[in-house]
Amino acid sequence: MTRTLLLEDLYLGALLTLLVLIVVRNYRLSVWFYIAHSCLLGLIYVWYAWNMDNPMLYIWFGTTILSQAVIIPFAPGGLFYTIRKCNATETKPIIPLGPSIVFAALIAIGAWNFFHYIIEFIAPTPAAILEPARSNLAVAFTIFAFGLYTLLARRDAIKTVLALCIMGNGIDLTLVDLTPEMAETAILGILTDVIISVFILLYISRLIYQKFGELDTLKLSELKY
Amino acid sequence: MKETTSILLIAPFLFPALASLTVALFGRKKGFLREGVSLLGVFFSLLLSCWFCHGTIYSAGGGRVFTTFYRNIFMDGFGSMMAVLVNLMLLLILLYSFTHMKTLVDEGKIREESLRFYYALVSAFNATMMLTFIANHLILFFIAIEASTLATAQLVGFFRDKRSLEAAYKYMVLVIVGIAFSLMGCVLIYSASVPHLTGVNAVLLTEIGTIANIIPKNVALLAVAFFIIGFSTKGGLIPFHAWLPDAHSEAPAPVSALLSGLIIKIGVYAFARTVTVFCRHYPVIILYVAAVACISMLLGILLALAQNDLKRLLAASSVSQISYIFVGLAMGSYVGIYGGIFHLVNHSMLKTLLFLTAGLLIFATKTRKISDMGGLYHAMPVTSVCFFIGGLGIAGMPLFSGFHSKFAIFVALGQQQLWWALAITVFTGILTLSVFAWAGSRIFWGRPASSEAADAVKEVSFAMWAPVVIIAGLVVVIGLCPKIIYPILDSASQSILSVAEGGR
Numbered sequence: 001m002t003r004t005l006l007l008e009d010l011y012l013g014a015l016l017t018l019l020v021l022i023v024v025r026n027y028r029l030s031v032w033f034y035i036a037h038s039c040l041l042g043l044i045y046v047w048y049a050w051n052m053d054n055p056m057l058y059i060w061f062g063t064t065i066l067s068q069a070v071i072i073p074f075a076p077g078g079l080f081y082t083i084r085k086c087n088a089t090e091t092k093p094i095i096p097l098g099p100s101i102v103f104a105a106l107i108a109i110g111a112w113n114f115f116h117y118i119i120e121f122i123a124p125t126p127a128a129i130l131e132p133a134r135s136n137l138a139v140a141f142t143i144f145a146f147g148l149y150t151l152l153a154r155r156d157a158i159k160t161v162l163a164l165c166i167m168g169n170g171i172d173l174t175l176v177d178l179t180p181e182m183a184e185t186a187i188l189g190i191l192t193d194v195i196i197s198v199f200i201l202l203y204i205s206r207l208i209y210q211k212f213g214e215l216d217t218l219k220l221s222e223l224k225y
Numbered sequence: 226m227k228e229t230t231s232i233l234l235i236a237p238f239l240f241p242a243l244a245s246l247t248v249a250l251f252g253r254k255k256g257f258l259r260e261g262v263s264l265l266g267v268f269f270s271l272l273l274s275c276w277f278c279h280g281t282i283y284s285a286g287g288g289r290v291f292t293t294f295y296r297n298i299f300m301d302g303f304g305s306m307m308a309v310l311v312n313l314m315l316l317l318i319l320l321y322s323f324t325h326m327k328t329l330v331d332e333g334k335i336r337e338e339s340l341r342f343y344y345a346l347v348s349a350f351n352a353t354m355m356l357t358f359i360a361n362h363l364i365l366f367f368i369a370i371e372a373s374t375l376a377t378a379q380l381v382g383f384f385r386d387k388r389s390l391e392a393a394y395k396y397m398v399l400v401i402v403g404i405a406f407s408l409m410g411c412v413l414i415y416s417a418s419v420p421h422l423t424g425v426n427a428v429l430l431t432e433i434g435t436i437a438n439i440i441p442k443n444v445a446l447l448a449v450a451f452f453i454i455g456f457s458t459k460g461g462l463i464p465f466h467a468w469l470p471d472a473h474s475e476a477p478a479p480v481s482a483l484l485s486g487l488i489i490k491i492g493v494y495a496f497a498r499t500v501t502v503f504c505r506h507y508p509v510i511i512l513y514v515a516a517v518a519c520i521s522m523l524l525g526i527l528l529a530l531a532q533n534d535l536k537r538l539l540a541a542s543s544v545s546q547i548s549y550i551f552v553g554l555a556m557g558s559y560v561g562i563y564g565g566i567f568h569l570v571n572h573s574m575l576k577t578l579l580f581l582t583a584g585l586l587i588f589a590t591k592t593r594k595i596s597d598m599g600g601l602y603h604a605m606p607v608t609s610v611c612f613f614i615g616g617l618g619i620a621g622m623p624l625f626s627g628f629h630s631k632f633a634i635f636v637a638l639g640q641q642q643l644w645w646a647l648a649i650t651v652f653t654g655i656l657t658l659s660v661f662a663w664a665g666s667r668i669f670w671g672r673p674a675s676s677e678a679a680d681a682v683k684e685v686s687f688a689m690w691a692p693v694v695i696i697a698g699l700v701v702v703i704g705l706c707p708k709i710i711y712p713i714l715d716s717a718s719q720s721i722l723s724v725a726e727g728g729r
Contacts, residue, residue, distance in 0.1 A: 122443040124417035144409070151402065160398060167405045171412060178416035184428055188415065191364045192408060194371050197401055200378055204394050211387050220391040223471045 004132045007047050011139040014040040014173075015108070018143055018166060022150050023100055025090040027083045027158060031073050034162060038068035041169055048180040056186035057176070063190045064172075072165070072198055082158060082202045086209040091216045095153040103149060111142045125178055136177045144170025157205040157215040161198055168193065227289045229280070234293050234300055237273045237308055238355040241266040245348035252341040260323055263344040267316045267351055274308035274355075281305050282716045288723070292361070296429060299361040301724075302716030303566070307494055308358045309713075310570055314486050314577050315351055317692040321581055322347070322479040324688045328588060329477065334384060343383065350376040350483070357491055363411055363428045366495070367404065370459065373491055374400045380480045381472045392475035396468040400459055407455025407495070410448040417444045430498050435727045438506040445503055449510055452499050453517070460492025462551060463521035466544050470528070473540035474593075478584025481536060485543045486577035493547065493569055497554045497562070502725045504557035511641060514555035519649040522548035526656045534593050535583050538664060539576065545653060546572050546619060549634055552646065556637040557725070563718045564633030570710070571618065571626045571703070578696040579615040582608055585685050585693065586668065590678070595664055599673035604682040607690050609669045611697045616661030618700050621654045626704040 014037055021033035042061045049057035073079045095103070115138035123129050128137060147167030151160060172189050179185045209215055244266025252259035281289050281302045292299040300308070326343060329335050353376055356369035374397065382393030417440040418427045426432045437445065458465035469489070473481045504510050525545030532538040550572065553565025585608045590598050602609050618625040621632075631654060638647040673679035684690075703710060 122441070122447055124413050124441065124444045125420065128416075148402075151398075157394070164398070164401055164405070167402070171405060171409050174409070175412045175416070178412065179419050182419060182427075184415075184425065188364055188412075188428065192367060194368065194375075197371060197375055197397070200375055201394075201397055201401075204378065204382060204390060204397065207382070207385065208390050208394060211385075211390055217394070220394065222388045222391050223395075223475070 007044065007132060008135060010040055010044045010047060011136050011173075014044065014169075015139050015142060018146055019101075019104055021162065022104070022146060022154075022159075022166075023097055025093075027088050027090060028080075030090075030159075030162070031079045031083070034079075034165070035069045035073055037169070038064060041068070041172070044173065045176060045186075048176055052180045054181055054183060054186070056183045057180070060176075060186040060189050063193065067193055067195050068165070068169075072195055075199075077199050077202060079158070079161075079202070082206055085206055086158070086215055090154070090159055091156040091214065093154045093156075093159075094218075100153065103153075104146065107145045107149065108142045111138045111145065114138070115141065128178060133177055137174065140170055140173035140177055142170075143173060146170075155216050155218045157208060157217055158202075160217065161201050161205065164201070165198060227284065229289055229291050230293055231291045232293050233273065234277070234291055234298050234359055237270040237277075237312075238352055238359060240269040240273075241348045241351035241355060245345050245352060248341060248348060249345035252344060253338070255337075255340075259341060259344050260319075263348045264316070264319055266348050267312055267319060270351065270355060271309065271312035271316055274305055274312055278302075278305040278309050278713060281720070282712050288716055288719055290720075295425070296431070297362040297365065298359050299431065300359050302713075302720035303494075303497065303718075304358040304720075306566070306570075306713050306717040307490070308355060310573055311354050311358075311487050311490075312351070314573055314696075315347070315354075315483070317696055318479050318482050318486075318577065318581070319347065321482075321584075321689065321692040322477075324686065325479055325584060325588070326477070339383070342379070346376050346380050347483070350380070354487065354491070357494065361430050363415070363430060366430060366498075367408060367411065370491055370495060371401070371404055373488065374404070374459075377480070377484065377488055381476045381484070383477055383480065384475070389475040392468075392471035396472040399465065399468040403455045403458025403465060405455075406451050406458075410451030410455065410499075413444055413448040413451070414440070417441065417448075431724050433499060433502050434724045437503050437725075442507070446507060446509070449500055449503050449507070452496070453514065456492045456496045456500070457517070457551065458492070460489050460496065460547050460551065461544050462517060462548060463524050463544060464517070466521070466525070469544055470537050470540040473543065473580075474534060474536040478580060478587065481540075481584070482577045482580035485540065485580055486573045489543065489547055490569060490573060493550050493554065493565075496551065497565070497721055498724070501554050501557060501562065501721060504555055505725050511555050511557060512643075515552055515638075515641075515643055515646045518548040518551040518555070519646050521545070522552075522653045523649055523656075526653050526660060529660050530656065533595050535586065535595050535598075535664070535668075536580070536593055538595070538660065539579050539583060542619065542657065542660065543572075543576055545657065546576070549631065549650065552650065553630075553634040553637060556641055558637055558640060559718055559722060560633055560640060561637030562721050563714060564630055564637055566717050566721075567633060567707075567714050568627070568630035570714070571630050571700075574696055574700055574703075575615050575618045575627065578611060578693060578700060579619070581693045581696070582612045582615060585689060586612075588689070589682050589685055595667050597674045597678075598668045599671035600669070600679050601673075601682060602669040604679070605669075605684045607684060607694065609665075611690070611693050612668070613665055614697045614700055616665050617658075618704065620658035620661055622658065624704055626700050626707065628704070629707045 150163035529541035
């Protein structure tokens with residue numbers, strides 16, 4: 001039982017660090033929280049690897065830490081590099097802080113209720129109806145939805161890139177929560193973590209900053225319908 | 226269905242990949258190491274795919290499938306047909322780009338050094354396309370789709386000006402989000418099928434048919450909804466189309482042709498491999514896709530009617546035409562799939578033809594606005610004939626190739642008794658004809674904006690129009706005698722159906 005509690009704490013920690021990284025407008029702080037979030041993600045894989053006796057998940061832990069917490073933030077052309085080259089503070093978002101938190105809470109409560117009361121309707125596996133899978137599924141889905149929300153509500157290019165990473169993490173958590181006992185799960189998770197897309201997007205963002213002088217995607221309005 | 230193990234299957238992927246690497250490393254100067262190597266990569270890939278295509282069709286006692294690496298890599302009729310089509314179009318697009326990109330350098334729009342990246346990226350794109358068609362492993366498949374986006378994003382933003390960078394940014398963000406959605410669908414399918422299949426088989430594309438009606442109905446529908454969002458973003462159906470007109474219009478002409486003729490077909494290919502399989506078991510999907518695609522085809526052609534920019538007009542028409550393919554494939558019947566695939570082939574050739582023709586027109590007149598062109602028929606006879614062949618083909622006029630494929634889709638819609646959808650598809654066809662008739666008459670017979678500008682226009686050189694004329698010739702031949710490609714289309718349709726029925 002205590003073991004399950006630990007897992008739920010990890011999921012909750014991942015969710016809270018995510019919330020901070022989304023609402024904070026200081027990019028350095030935001031990226032540090034992203035690193036913390038990725039480390040928690042890695043620990044979740046370790047928990048599953050330990051308890052489900054699936055050693056492949058340790059490798060996934062390694063690649064997640066390497067790619068999300070080291071390469072994406074620190075590599076040349078990565079997040080910190082782009083922040084240094086462009087702006088360290090995010091452009092004012094479309095939806096400000098207060099309503100953002102209300103929306104986030106609504107998404108979380110909605111997902112929680114959905115996965116606790118209506119999950120039988122679409123549960124892909126029999127285990128998904130039971131604890132702890134359904135609580136964790138709720139959190140994973142919330143993370144995916146937060147990513148989508150960030151994509152829609154924030155107008156800065158770097159935040160958009162972070163949002164894409166977050167959506168990917170939500171998918172990974174769903175995957176590991178639904179089938180933690182399969183070795184293929186880890187392969188699936190490792191290979192779909194395409195970090196090149198992040199680097200190319202950041203490269204295009206830097207070019208946009210050079211041409212437009214800012215990273216506000218709402219100002220990208222040269223092309224209309 | 227017979228299986229032949231052949232390690233050669235990875236060669237159509239390896240040749241362009243090696244060519245890309247060589248060009249990226251050594252292609253500093255014009256010549257063999259740049260243009261020659263990229264052309265050779267496509268050419269060898271084309272030869273091999275032709276060989277595989279022949280092997281899948283003409284084998285004793287019906288279709289054959291080539292596999293290797295424990296069925297993780299495979300090629301059936303559909304995959305080999307796509308490989309031949311893509312390589313053939315890419316070969317012609319490359320031939321066209323040799324002169325086109327050189328003129329862009331001469332005009333000072335791009336630097337000579339960046340040509341190296343152009344050819345390297347086109348070859349890399351070719352490699353990712355081939356990887357998509359040989360992948361049977363779901364993850365390999367997704368990586369290939371993602372990689373094709375990454376390879377072309379730089380090509381869309383090739384001019385590095387404000388407009389093209391904006392287009393590239395939109396393209397990347399939207400398509401990556403779309404792919405994330407379809408990955409979510411893939412995770413659902415995978416987790417639902419794990420109890421029914423052993424782990425290794427749960428991630429094979431060809432096994433989806435066997436579990437399509439075993440897994441819980443609502444999971445299947447949810448996953449299909451995610452797939453439809455993802456693949457129609459890649460394909461450019463209307464609620465998810467925002468990237469398409471921008472990316473198509475801001476890229477260099479050969480890249481526009483590549484995007485419209487080849488890239489959006491990846492969305493269609495993935496759709497045929499996944500959603501079509503489910504359509505046979507859940508009729509509600511047929512209705513849903515038909516509704517989305519009908520809205521998309523009507524709004525797409527209305528968008529085209531409102532355009533004054535030639536490339537944006539063609540892009541909007543792509544949105545409309547790709548919907549025909551989605552409708553056909555969603556029907557799940559033989560005629561529907563046959564029509565969808567036939568239209569896929571036609572649209573690929575016709576849109577390549579039209580975008581390359583548009584490139585010639587823009588090169589000759591130095592403008593993209595239809596209202597600034599006019600009276601070009603006498604100055605550019607070859608180009609005008611090619612444009613009309615493309616326009617009439619897209620509109621589905623009898624004696625042109627588009628007619629046969631659209632007619633098959635009409636028949637499939639009639640079989641499903643979706644009369645409203647049939648009415649919309651026919652009406653869209655008429656609108657398409659009017660769009661191209663208007664644009665064609667304005668460009669070639671209309672009054673020129675100024676007489677000096679009209680006098681300065683000359684027909685482009687042979688090296689530029691020759692690849693375009695080859696595609697136009699192909700279109701005419703297929704239109705007059707569709708029988709010659711029937712065996713390929715038949716084998717492709719049969720292979721999709723056999724996967725849907727559980728991969729026998």
